[in-house]
Amino acid sequence: MTAGDVPERMQAAAFDEFGGPEVITLRTLPVPQIADDEILLKVWSAGVGVWDAGAREGKLVPEGAAFPMVPGAEAAGTVAAVGRRVTNVAEGDLVYVYGYTRPKGGFYAEYAATKAEYVAKLPAGVPAEHAGAMPTDALTALSGLDALGLSAGAWVLIFGASGGQGHLAVQLAKRQGLNVIAVASGAEGVTLVTRLGADLSLDGHGDLTEVLARIREVTPDGVDGVLAMAGGATLDRLAEALRDGGLLAYPNGVQPAPRERPGVTVQAYDGETGPERLQRLNELIEAGPFQVHVAETFPLGRAAEAHRRLQTSFPGRLLLAVR
């Protein structure tokens, strides 16, 4: 089922029990076999996200996953083999994938089997070396912008704008013609979101009275929507900037989950994939240079260390370089 030059065994980072970062170790596993509707990906790079820590802890285990469990929901790489019914990509294509389900293992591996419908060609403008850290957060950011449903010219406030999903949401929102107020983490985060095109960049760890005053200067009637990548007291304050009838959207996983409040509709969303969404994402990305900010890259053998780093503060994303 796999191409002639694909080995039978591969290196993968995996765990045999749920627990802390130390349960992830490098080992040799069989290269997964593909079904007719799947492709075999030769992984170049894989994103490391909080959802992977959820899988490792046994709190967010993908359907059908079994020990030894290979984490990793997203990757970029080349197509090493295609199943008989696959038509959207061909052997040798440079692609990216957000594997919504992954019963044959995740992407912390040299090879991974995934449904072809989750795979898209890498759009021009995304640096290939960082692409593995893009799929989940870019698709989820797109879901968030869809949930807000704002028209060009509207003002969106993105809280957590220098984080994984946030810094991609800033770029996608600008491409949809929105005005973006980016509330980022510290001076480094503010610099990042300014470079990515935010119309107003503010430090969410700064003086919130001043932050709200700056927001009111540019939006005296209030912002039209808030995308919240983090919750808690700061979000509660920032939500004061919403206009009456405004919408606050947040990805499931944000803790504490944002509360309903008078005059504001609160809506949760999830990252969704599929051919139509991947095509729409690619069209938006191809509108100009698109940055996937990688704070730190780890080799596959240091996946446990990457999971420890997840527990700290950093702008953008963490990445495993596999090839």
Ligand SMILES: NC(=O)c1ccc[n+]([C@@H]2O[C@H](COP(=O)([O-])OP(=O)(O)OC[C@H]3O[C@@H](n4cnc5c(N)ncnc54)[C@H](OP(=O)(O)O)[C@@H]3O)[C@@H](O)[C@H]2O)c1
């Ligand atoms: N449901 C889904 O399909 C789905 C998919 C992907 C992600 N998610 C969820 O979406 C959320 C965001 O994901 P992510 O990958 O973007 O996580 P992330 O990179 O950790 O983003 C959260 C950001 O919020 C920032 N932040 C927190 N408090 C702040 C403050 N007071 N001022 C400024 N910035 C602040 C954090 O920076 P500091 O830590 O430096 O303050 C961080 O940059 C997570 O809860 C994740 O679980 C859900």
